[in-house]
Amino acid sequence: MKDALTELLLTALAKLVDDGTLPEKPAVTPQLDHTKDPSHGDLATNIAMVLAKQAKRPPRELAALLVAALPPNSLIDRTDIAGPGFINFFLSQASNTQAIRDVLAAGDQFGESNIGQGRKVQVEFVSANPTGPLHVGHGRGAAIGDSLCRLLTATGWSVHREFYYNDAGQQIQNLALSVQARALGKTPEDPDWPSDGYRGDYIIDLANAFMAQESVSAADREITASGNADALDDIREFAVAWLRREQDADLKAFAVIFDEYFLESSLYSEGAVEQAVSALERNGHTYEDGGALWLRSTAFGDDKDRVMRKREGGYTYFVPDVAYHLNKWQRGFERVINEQGADHHSTITRVRAGLQGLDAGIPSGWPEYVLHQMVTVMRDGAEVKLSKRAGSYVTLRDLIDWVGRDATRFFLSARAATSQLTFDVDLALSQSNENPVYYIQYAHARVCSVKQKALGLGGDWTPEAGLAHLDSLQESEALTLALTLGRFPEVVAGAAQRLEPHDIANYLRDVASELHSFYNAHKVIDEAAREVSLARLALLEATRQVIANGLALLGVSAPESM
């Protein structure tokens, strides 16, 4: 719809260039916006104000010339010149209801596009180390990252979902020592409990499973415990697999899947870390000082230079990260998006600096980052800080257990990632009009119910039959809704382009609201008025489809009854 109107405007502009009103072909394509106020029409453009200066005419006069130059068409009912020089377009009834045809024709593919043209993009998200259950921050990352993947897929990208973790570092050593201590009957209160040990109750379960020689299989590994409490390597390996399995269970409950799990340890074992370091040395971006090897990251915009190899020999944490990203680049991902908590934002400059220093032809803004701010959980009017199981933090599993998967996903992805998020457990739990998830799902279920009733009448009481009578849709509520449905592809494309899944949640709120308004104002099934009834049925089915498609992008279910 927007595109068709843009074409008309371009034709009109070309005509004005021909007759000398405009000195040259405008460099910008006209901007068309959906209006907030119905008295401003359905779509509006500010192009006359933008071009007023070079046309050397007042905006309103230019607008009038532009309107006069519009080719004849069936899209526009009438136009209006308003305010300082806006051109308002009032769409024809047929344009308004076109979306209904489009939706029913495309079905669950409505909203999709081929903007990505099949190009590869890798999205790394969650990337939790296997030292404990996933916390709410990981949950936010999982919800946002997964929705980003769905949005990118819907817009024609070939998406690779990756989870990166460290299975061999100091934190894992602390984990193994903690499990061993539990296996030997110690508690965190004992004086010889490992310093920096993990204190959560899950360590007890883990130790018991190890001693019972249990077998565990996670998405990317499986192992049987030796049950030998003296064998720290055995414990380490088992603990990692056990926690990976735990995390997989949580991710599965959250409907989040990955194509690949990438181990930090593999970067060492396959020499990728050493190769990256040598390349940086060879390119002259390093120097030694105080027994350590430094990266001259200030040459790439960092505040200060960073230590790469510590005096005692080990590499600092960002070095394998550089090697990892070089690996991503070498795998052919010219586009990479990392979704992570904002508390790690300081690594961005370092990793990019390291990548630049490799002289591997990597663009300076690569990879892209989506950072989410912190989540605080509120319940009964107070902040919840502890989980029984994990001890020091609220887990993703806690949230799912409390409010269910749909509400958890919706709440975690319905806000801009850049905003701190307050997760109100009581609100997410309420089965009432207070809860936006139910509000949207209710709209879907309501349509399903009406559709069932219509289909029960037999004959041609189907949404498809209504397509022949769309011109009988005349009420403002119906036309408003139809126009909103037609915006869905733009909304999806915009959310994917800006990497902002919360746009979808906001849009669905609007759709549900307009559906409910229409529904309350007009009876859908009236056997005495077949044509308009069938047309309304088609409108409802199109609405249902758009809600289902939108919820799918958020990983939220679209129930037929509630």
Place this chain on the structure above:
RNA sequence: GCGCCUGUAGCUCAGCUGGAUAGAGUACCUGACUACGAAUCAGGCGGUCGCACGUUCGAAUCGUGCCAGGCGCGCCA
């Protein structure tokens, strides 16, 4: 002290690649079920868009400076 994010209605938040009287939910008040799902709808109340300058025909949106909150500033990961 430095960097990043945030500051919009009592509360939770949209709007932020500049556009027309600043939106939604919630809370509060008033109405609507002998109707296909009232988990709904209609109406009302409620805002110096943190503050101040600046750019612009036009600023919540862009720039600068303050103020407030969060996160990060390790030879920890």
